[in-house]
Amino acid sequence: MDVLRFRWNGSELVDVTGAPEIPLYVADSFLLNDGKVVAYQRHLDRFAASAEFQGLVRPLDDFLSAVTASLPRTGKLFPRIDLTERGELELHIRPAPELHETIVLATASLDPRVEPTIKGPDIPALNALRAEAQTQGADDAVILDAQGRVVDGSTTCLIWFTEGGLHLPPAEALRVNSVSVAVVRELAAQGGFSVSETWATPADLEGVELYAVNALHGIRSAVSWVNGPSLSVNEERLAHWRQQYDLLAEELPEA
Known part of the structure; x- marks a missing residue:
């Protein structure tokens, strides 16, 4: 399947497949599997909130419907929904890439984000940061703050389990609010x-179960970190959490 692209003209979505790409103010994407999505309404709500934050004043209800x-x-x-820098609202219908249950990480060389709390402008x-990590044999890059603490992945969010439970970077670690x-x-x-x-440096994660979470792959186990900490892998927990997550997928509502 080719990527299809549609632009909202105020009353309907018009096919603009092949038109030049436009820089983004906001984007949101999700895995759509035979008409089912995990937390679909939350993705729409996040898109709407981000669009309002970026200055869009007209209502989005008709576009989202x-x-x-x-x-x-x-x-x-x-699929991905966009608000471009020209104020255009668009829908991309894209085939899902190959999905994985595990991931290899590498430390990012820098933090290139200019809008860390909004998905879209920094895509x-x-x-590019992920592509740099791939040259090291990794799948994604881990962004650290100025103190060397884990903030986010370049295309995924990071969480970890210890005997004390689930941990994730604190709210003041500037990143997109992950659905x-x-x-x-x-x-x-x-x-x-x-x-x-919990704040954590890569060294703090030595021997820990580290997971990468995003809307495309769901939950993946980080099996290794290039030139980083050695990680623990719990296949039983991974299988259980992936099953629990996938069970939350719901049929798209009727528009």
Whole structure:
């Protein structure tokens, strides 16, 4: 399947496949598997909140309803909705890439983000950071703050388990408010685990179960960190959490 691109003209989505790409103010994406999505409404809500933060004043209800109506109900897809720098609202219908249960990490050489709390503007820079990590044999890069503490991944969020429960970087670690992490936090709490916001350097994660979470792959186990800490892998926990996460996928609503 080729990537299809549609632009909202105020009343309908018009096919603009092949038109030049435009820098983004906001983007949001999610895995769509045979018409089912985990936390679909949360993705729409985050997009709307980010668009408002970026200065969009017109309502989004009709556009988002049209998006829901236009999404295919079969196939494994990775759609994205955009607000461009020209104020245009767009929908990309893209095939999902190959999905994985594990990931290899490498430490990022820098933090290139200019809008760390908004998904969209930094996508090109973050993709470049991931590509740099791939030259080291990794799948994704780990962004550290000025104190050398874990903040985020270039295309995924990082959480870790210890005997004390689930941990993730604190709110003041500037990053996109991850829908998938919010879902996993709720699953952990429902499973009786404590959930703590904790600063950690790579060295602090030596021997820890580290997981990468995003809307495309769901939950992946970090099996190694290039020139970083040795990590523990718990295959039983990974399988359980992936199953719990996947069970949350719901049919798209009728538009």
